[in-house]
Amino acid sequence: MPELPEVETVRRGLEIAMAGHTLIKVQQRRPDLRRPFPPFFADRLTGRKIVALRRRAKYLTIDLDDGNVLLIHLGMSGRMLVGPISEAPFDKHDHVVFDTSNGQRVIFNDPRRFGVMDLFEAKDSHPLQHIGPEPLGEDFTAKALAARIKDKISPIKVVLLDQSVVAGIGNIYASEALFRAGIAPDRAACDIKKKEIEKLVPAVKQVLEEAIAAGGSSLKDHRQTNGELGYFQHSFKVYDREGLPCPDCRCKEGIRRMTQGGRSTFYCASKQR
Secondary structure, three states: OOOHHHHHHHHHHHHHHHOOOEEEEEEEOOOEOOOEOOOOHHHHHOOOEEEEEEEEOOEEEEEEOOOEEEEEEOOOOOEEEEEEOOOOOOOOOEEEEEEEOOOEEEEEEOOOOOOEEEEEEOOOOOOOOOOOOOOOOOOOOHHHHHHHHOOOOOEHHHHHOOOOOOOOOOHHHHHHHHHHHOOOOOOEHHHOOHHHHHHHHHHHHHHHHHHHHOOOOOOOOOOOOOOOOOOHHHHOOOOOOOOOOOOOOOOOOOOEEEEEOOEEEEEOOOOOO
């Protein structure tokens, strides 16, 4: 599933193509994705001007000029691809097509159909209000994180994946940030000391910023809006590197893997304590 850097990469590509322009035609090419589309979905979007494109955690939100917000989750395999409007035939997995007044076509392609699209009024209660602070925002500080994890006995890696604790961090970047901070992923979150949290927060920010600059990580499905791969996977220090030497300490054991919450965690037992 795309994590924060992949979704932010997509948002930036869509902003260039869509912000300030009108949706002159919207095609809904199937009745549902993970769940049904809202009633009259395409009709409600057609003719609307796009005011702003934002990201919240792993979601895209598109503000429209009628006060509605288009909510998009890419799911496991969803892609937003941008190109000129053309007569080229659609792929069978091209489920939603947005044509804009500046001649651009944005296609939502999702082979597994785990994505979600919804519409809600901006004045209503926000469906993402339960999500924690953005890790790249000013609210994500060592003090704030310490307050959120002080009573949590689950492993720190599992807690970082909890979207109510911090927004947008997934399996890849939790493993990478804990490695950079030198914190073992199986330690209870409530046992992480203040000085360690002061290392973890900048490590989270750094790894996310580097991943965004690299266009995200393309392991299976992620593509940038121009169709190109992200390349942060070439900078992984621990993720998916089981058995390889630790890039920092060169210990004999190398990178290990464990399963936490049904997901693989990669770490160095020598560096991370």
